[in-house]
Amino acid sequence: MRTSTHIFQRVLLYFLLTGMTVLMSFPLLWMISSSLKTLEETNAPGIIWIPAHPTFQAYLRLFQNSDFLRAYFNTVFYTALALTGTLISIAFVAYAFSRVEWPGKNLVFFLMLSTMMIPPQALIVPQYVFFNKLGWVGTFKPLIIPGFFAGGAAMVFLLRQAMAQIPKELDEAAFVDGASHLQIWWEIVMPLMKTPLATVATFLFVGFWNNLLTPLMYLQTVDLYTLPVYVSTLYNINLTVQQWPTIMAAAVLTTVPLMVVFFFSQRFILEGVVVSGLKG
Amino acid sequence: MMKNPYLDTLMTAGLTVVFIVLTSYGLAVLARQIQRWRGASPKVQQDTFAGYLFAAPWITGFLIFVVFPLLASLYWSFTDFRIASGASPQWVGFSNYARLLLKDTSFRASIVNTLFLVVVGLPLQIAVALFLAVILNQKARGEKIFRMAFYLPVILGFNAAVLLCWRLMLNTGTGIINQILRALSRAFPPFDYLLRAGIFIQELISAVFLGIGSGKFNLLMKIWEAGFPPPNRVPLWIQSPLWSKTSVILLMIWGCGAMMMIFLAGLNNIPKELHEAAEVDGANRFQRFWKITFPLLTPYIFYNLVVGTINTLQIFEPIYVLYRDNQPLVSSAISMVYYLWQVSFRHFEIGMGSAISWLIMLLILIVTLIQFRLQNRWVTYELY
Numbered sequence: 001m002r003t004s005t006h007i008f009q010r011v012l013l014y015f016l017l018t019g020m021t022v023l024m025s026f027p028l029l030w031m032i033s034s035s036l037k038t039l040e041e042t043n044a045p046g047i048i049w050i051p052a053h054p055t056f057q058a059y060l061r062l063f064q065n066s067d068f069l070r071a072y073f074n075t076v077f078y079t080a081l082a083l084t085g086t087l088i089s090i091a092f093v094a095y096a097f098s099r100v101e102w103p104g105k106n107l108v109f110f111l112m113l114s115t116m117m118i119p120p121q122a123l124i125v126p127q128y129v130f131f132n133k134l135g136w137v138g139t140f141k142p143l144i145i146p147g148f149f150a151g152g153a154a155m156v157f158l159l160r161q162a163m164a165q166i167p168k169e170l171d172e173a174a175f176v177d178g179a180s181h182l183q184i185w186w187e188i189v190m191p192l193m194k195t196p197l198a199t200v201a202t203f204l205f206v207g208f209w210n211n212l213l214t215p216l217m218y219l220q221t222v223d224l225y226t227l228p229v230y231v232s233t234l235y236n237i238n239l240t241v242q243q244w245p246t247i248m249a250a251a252v253l254t255t256v257p258l259m260v261v262f263f264f265s266q267r268f269i270l271e272g273v274v275v276s277g278l279k280g
Numbered sequence: 281m282m283k284n285p286y287l288d289t290l291m292t293a294g295l296t297v298v299f300i301v302l303t304s305y306g307l308a309v310l311a312r313q314i315q316r317w318r319g320a321s322p323k324v325q326q327d328t329f330a331g332y333l334f335a336a337p338w339i340t341g342f343l344i345f346v347v348f349p350l351l352a353s354l355y356w357s358f359t360d361f362r363i364a365s366g367a368s369p370q371w372v373g374f375s376n377y378a379r380l381l382l383k384d385t386s387f388r389a390s391i392v393n394t395l396f397l398v399v400v401g402l403p404l405q406i407a408v409a410l411f412l413a414v415i416l417n418q419k420a421r422g423e424k425i426f427r428m429a430f431y432l433p434v435i436l437g438f439n440a441a442v443l444l445c446w447r448l449m450l451n452t453g454t455g456i457i458n459q460i461l462r463a464l465s466r467a468f469p470p471f472d473y474l475l476r477a478g479i480f481i482q483e484l485i486s487a488v489f490l491g492i493g494s495g496k497f498n499l500l501m502k503i504w505e506a507g508f509p510p511p512n513r514v515p516l517w518i519q520s521p522l523w524s525k526t527s528v529i530l531l532m533i534w535g536c537g538a539m540m541m542i543f544l545a546g547l548n549n550i551p552k553e554l555h556e557a558a559e560v561d562g563a564n565r566f567q568r569f570w571k572i573t574f575p576l577l578t579p580y581i582f583y584n585l586v587v588g589t590i591n592t593l594q595i596f597e598p599i600y601v602l603y604r605d606n607q608p609l610v611s612s613a614i615s616m617v618y619y620l621w622q623v624s625f626r627h628f629e630i631g632m633g634s635a636i637s638w639l640i641m642l643l644i645l646i647v648t649l650i651q652f653r654l655q656n657r658w659v660t661y662e663l664y
Contacts, residue, residue: 016415021429031445047459093338102331119594121617122637125624126349140289148296149341181330210439212597217625228440235444237605251441262435
């Protein structure tokens, strides 16, 4: 009796888990399936789960579309530059908050945490005016440069928590040997921070890659568009027939880097969510 | 001659690094000098130098990108400032705020729409996240794969490209979601009744909110008079003002993986002994969930509620991708941040935009404070 209810419960559990997995991944599967269809098939009145004759026409069209290719390059360029600058500056600042004692440290740290309460929208309007004065509107700079100043308090916090766990004795021994703080940061602390750095890098990558609002504000010409901006222009409400296969193929190509990064980093990203999530 | 945008950006990035190094060094030298005048020991001087050297990038960035913009936008919110005309800001006192709060129907609609997402969408999102965390926590085989599948939408979900896929799926006539609903309704009559009941309730709730936004409740009356929906009705996802926000809620629920991770951490922190003791006392699964698991999870629910509210009040991407330029639906769908974007960057009314961003900030602050005030009523920090 007891074992049969147990078996029933297990079966139910796997049924729920599989069902939810299908539901949650359905949009992605549908995106891939639609990208392999013809235009007629995407607008067909019946359900076509998988096209009978998958076609790569949409992908071929995109590979010949110089606007799409340039948007891809733009996204890679901007993400790579912003990611590098932000990651290094965050690692630098996290060291000050975890391994050095200095007057004013607690006050500055408190200020940093309180910036997490400020919604970014409160800042975008004046920042836009500021960058407009600098003549940076219509360039990639406003999307990249702020990150160089350790943008992203939550990420600094995540890295600081990890750095604070390294035993102090390591630094002290190095001090006795005459090492400077810069040497300790680069030669002792950073090598121990590979996993937390990878976590922060993943979060930053996802954030930059998906970013829509600021590219939309600053990149005003097609030759500077990043992927989210460009792909959203492919959908044009004024057309009666949307080129769904092309749009979906562009969506698949846009998400491939995200999926690859997630696949390789999911082990520590899933821990990182919890660490950064429970700061409150 | 056109400059190469990539080289130009790289040059500026290089100059920025030089700027950061110089200001950081300057700040550190200044801090050390102050310590020297105060007669601090060499070790303290050295640590002060290092502390300010390492923290300086953030301190300079804070001044340039946070303090200065906040002060500037506070000032502009009291001015008439149109960036396109090239005129300097004209002081107008509280008139921006007065217009937004008293006259601007679009702004009022955007607040009501956003609150709809918080009041109706967020509880659903939290409930689904809790459900997923509980079934994941049963230690099934392949748990990691399921967890990945549930979390993946968080990574992809807010990319405009993926949101467009939802646009395709939500198409009322040929979209896959309605096709599946139609097929199920034909196959199982009880499902049809359930679906129609759901449609009816959803449309009534939406109509109430639309009425609050516009001040006219005739739509609500019309739905009530039309009565129970006829057979084979399907949701009008991105076609009807009654459904525009519900489609966004679907997206919110789909992206509940981050909340799920918080709940998983909470479930892991519940001591096994409590459940074992309750099982010995003869408590069944549901009793154990409601008397032990749920109370011990309330701090995590509270966390998700606070963070989720802040995030929902700032929602932008789904609205932009699903409803941009869709005139008939705009007033029923726009969020506060979408309106902020429209005023500031389509009409370039910086004064008005600044006032909107301060109102959004105030609203977020007030809602968060209320949540913290009310937490003693329902959040359990210790069970026994």
